[in-house]
Amino acid sequence: MSHVNYVSFTILLVLFLVVTLTGFAAARWRRAEDLLHLNEWGLGGRGFGTFVSWFLLGGDLYTAYTFIAVPALVYGVGAAGFFAVPYTVIVFPIVFVFAPRLWSVARAHDYVTPADFVRGRYGSRGLALAIAATGIVATMPYIALQLVGIQSVLTVMGVGVTSNAFLKDLPLIIAFLILAAYTYVSGLRAPALTAFIKDFLVYLAIIVAVLYIPARLGGWGHIFGTASAHLAKTNPKTGKPFGAFVTPPAGEWAYATLALGSALALFMYPHAITGVLATKRRDVIRRNMAILPAYSLILGLVALLGYMALASPAVTKGVKADGGNAQLSVPLLFQHLFPSWFAGIGYSAIVIGALVPAAIMSIAAANLFTRNIYVEFFNRRATARHQARVAQFISLLVKIGALVFVFALPKTFSINLQLLGGIWILQTFPAIVVGLYTRWFHRWALVLGWAAAMVYGTVEAYRQPAPGQPHSHFGGSSAVVPVLHQTVYIAVTAFVINLVVTIVLTAVFRAARLPAGADETEPSSYLADPETAPAPTESVPAQG
Amino acid sequence: MSIPPERRKSPLAWTAITILLLASLVGTLWVPFYARVTPKLGDFPFFYAYQMLWIPAVAILSWLAYLLIRTPKRTGSPASRRDDPR
Numbered sequence: 001m002s003h004v005n006y007v008s009f010t011i012l013l014v015l016f017l018v019v020t021l022t023g024f025a026a027a028r029w030r031r032a033e034d035l036l037h038l039n040e041w042g043l044g045g046r047g048f049g050t051f052v053s054w055f056l057l058g059g060d061l062y063t064a065y066t067f068i069a070v071p072a073l074v075y076g077v078g079a080a081g082f083f084a085v086p087y088t089v090i091v092f093p094i095v096f097v098f099a100p101r102l103w104s105v106a107r108a109h110d111y112v113t114p115a116d117f118v119r120g121r122y123g124s125r126g127l128a129l130a131i132a133a134t135g136i137v138a139t140m141p142y143i144a145l146q147l148v149g150i151q152s153v154l155t156v157m158g159v160g161v162t163s164n165a166f167l168k169d170l171p172l173i174i175a176f177l178i179l180a181a182y183t184y185v186s187g188l189r190a191p192a193l194t195a196f197i198k199d200f201l202v203y204l205a206i207i208v209a210v211l212y213i214p215a216r217l218g219g220w221g222h223i224f225g226t227a228s229a230h231l232a233k234t235n236p237k238t239g240k241p242f243g244a245f246v247t248p249p250a251g252e253w254a255y256a257t258l259a260l261g262s263a264l265a266l267f268m269y270p271h272a273i274t275g276v277l278a279t280k281r282r283d284v285i286r287r288n289m290a291i292l293p294a295y296s297l298i299l300g301l302v303a304l305l306g307y308m309a310l311a312s313p314a315v316t317k318g319v320k321a322d323g324g325n326a327q328l329s330v331p332l333l334f335q336h337l338f339p340s341w342f343a344g345i346g347y348s349a350i351v352i353g354a355l356v357p358a359a360i361m362s363i364a365a366a367n368l369f370t371r372n373i374y375v376e377f378f379n380r381r382a383t384a385r386h387q388a389r390v391a392q393f394i395s396l397l398v399k400i401g402a403l404v405f406v407f408a409l410p411k412t413f414s415i416n417l418q419l420l421g422g423i424w425i426l427q428t429f430p431a432i433v434v435g436l437y438t439r440w441f442h443r444w445a446l447v448l449g450w451a452a453a454m455v456y457g458t459v460e461a462y463r464q465p466a467p468g469q470p471h472s473h474f475g476g477s478s479a480v481v482p483v484l485h486q487t488v489y490i491a492v493t494a495f496v497i498n499l500v501v502t503i504v505l506t507a508v509f510r511a512a513r514l515p516a517g518a519d520e521t522e523p524s525s526y527l528a529d530p531e532t533a534p535a536p537t538e539s540v541p542a543q544g
Numbered sequence: 545m546s547i548p549p550e551r552r553k554s555p556l557a558w559t560a561i562t563i564l565l566l567a568s569l570v571g572t573l574w575v576p577f578y579a580r581v582t583p584k585l586g587d588f589p590f591f592y593a594y595q596m597l598w599i600p601a602v603a604i605l606s607w608l609a610y611l612l613i614r615t616p617k618r619t620g621s622p623a624s625r626r627d628d629p630r
Contacts, residue, residue: 082592082595085599090569090602092602094569096609219587220588221587224588245581245589245591247591248579249579252576260573283610286610286614287610290606293603300596304592
């Protein structure tokens with residue numbers, strides 16, 4: 001890995017340039033009267049149909065998590081990493097149920113963020129602040145994961161491999177500055193338009209990979225056989241087997257709760273909600289829940305690239321040479337099994353596949369900060385133009401916050417960055433999703449339930465060492481639950497604590513007749529659809 | 545719009561929608577059911593083949609649920625179209 005392959009590098013550079021130009025040009029796409037308004041900068045004008053939304057949501061949800069983190073986990077521990085498949089299966093029916101309600105109420109009341117909704121529903125600035133802060137904090141490790149993904153490609157390409165710490169990270173920083181610049185200019189239109197390029201590259205690279213690589217490695221039977229044999233061997237670092245080829249009984253709870261917790265958490269992330277709110281109609285969301293699984297198929301196949309990497313001696317050697325960094329397994333697989341020009345396309349798919357969601361994530365976090373922290377607590381009279389300016393600036397700060405996570409947390413398995421975000425963001429579920437159906441929960445009970453779960457989740461995650469490094473922290477995302485005696489994803493345990501505290505305290509607070517706050521939404525808002533039900537205006541004659 | 549259109553579905557339709565949407569959760573979260581190597585599907589061990597097959601399955605189930613829940617477009621009411629605030 002000492003010298004740069006100029007063919008691959010040139011292809012990556014050219015494609016990166018195309019994406020950059022597209023990102024800047026996106027400001028002119030579906031041109032708005034005034035881009036400096038959060039509905040425009042932050043939600044792309046709320047006018048995306050089924051087709052664009054499919055690309056935007058796909059570009060948004062399938063990230064370096066899919067292309068780097070999941071295959072790295074499969075490479076390292078085997079079956080346990082495959083939980084991402086059930087996760088991306090069950091997320092769609094779950095979202096199918098509640099997302100249209102959230103879309104309708106947001107459209108009827110002009111909400112831009114999930115915290116806007118919580119504020120309107122419960123009449124509580126404090127609860128809205130908790131939701132907004134959680135969204136921002138949870139997004140940062142998720143953006144950090146995108147950075148790790150880009151970094152692993154650059155490492156394999158030999159770009160920035162020097163002893164000078166500044167030069168080492170320079171390419172990554174340049175890529176990020178350019179991303180920040182066009183996000184700043186074009187807002188959500190930039191990732192929506194570049195998502196087309198991203199998805200084309202991703203589908204191309206992955207379809208070719210699963211057709212071409214197994215043939216070169218001696219077929220699927222050989223790949224599964226090698227993986228199975230390797231995972232059963234003892235890892236000298238931990239004294240236990242590397243992993244398991246099929247989830248063992250002791251791992252079943254962790255497997256199922258990682259899938260369920262991740263699925264419940266995904267559409268609580270501000271960037272996922274942004275993708276939902278940017279759609280044109282209710283039906284667009286449901287239709288997308290039926291066609292988005294196409295990306296899950298890609299995710300499943302990419303996960304299996306982890307096993308292909310295990311079957312290639314050149315890749316396992318390369319991973320060991322970099323101190324056992326499993327994140328390199330897919331880029332190394334491309335490097336050793338593709339001709340250099342196609343490896344360049346594969347690298348581009350990963351890098352651009354990380355940049356597009358990172359843009360959406362930073363926009364969504366910026367919307368949250370502007371609407372629910374800046375305007376709410378610092379400047380109540382900010383004009384729409386001023387708000388959009390603040391959001392632009394915050395989108396830069398969020399990316400810097402993500403860098404902190406990159407450097408501060410162990411990178412044995414980068415998937416833990418996303419799972420840590422999941423622990424936090426899932427705790428907004430009761431206020432948002434349950435709130436879409438009932439006002440029974442008391443706003444203060446929700447705040448206390450959230451607080452208890454956040455403390456438990458953070459402390460428990462802190463206590464998990466990385467495998468083979470007994471004194472490290474934030475190295476895992478599952479922990480044994482005392483009464484149950486099973487290993488469970490910390491997010492799910494914290495979620496149960498959250499619900500129990502909220503329910504008990506709601507009963508207490510209601511009995512004590514504590515003020516419940518004003519609800520500005522009406523039941524009809526939750527079913528509003530501009531096509532059949534012109535938003536909250538009255539005096540429409542009853543139909544049929 | 546005194547009664548929102550989605551609410552006017554029959555209980556039977558709602559039951560069907562619930563089953564369609566719940567199926568994949570039960571099918572993929574019950575890990576002991578599929579945590580085994582055999583029977584293989586081609587070269588694919590059961591554990592992997594089974595979960596991969598749920599991906600097209602969930603797409604089809606969600607599409608059926610969408611068809612059931614969808615409000616048919618009313619042809620004769622141009623008034624409701626004009627209100628689309630785009």
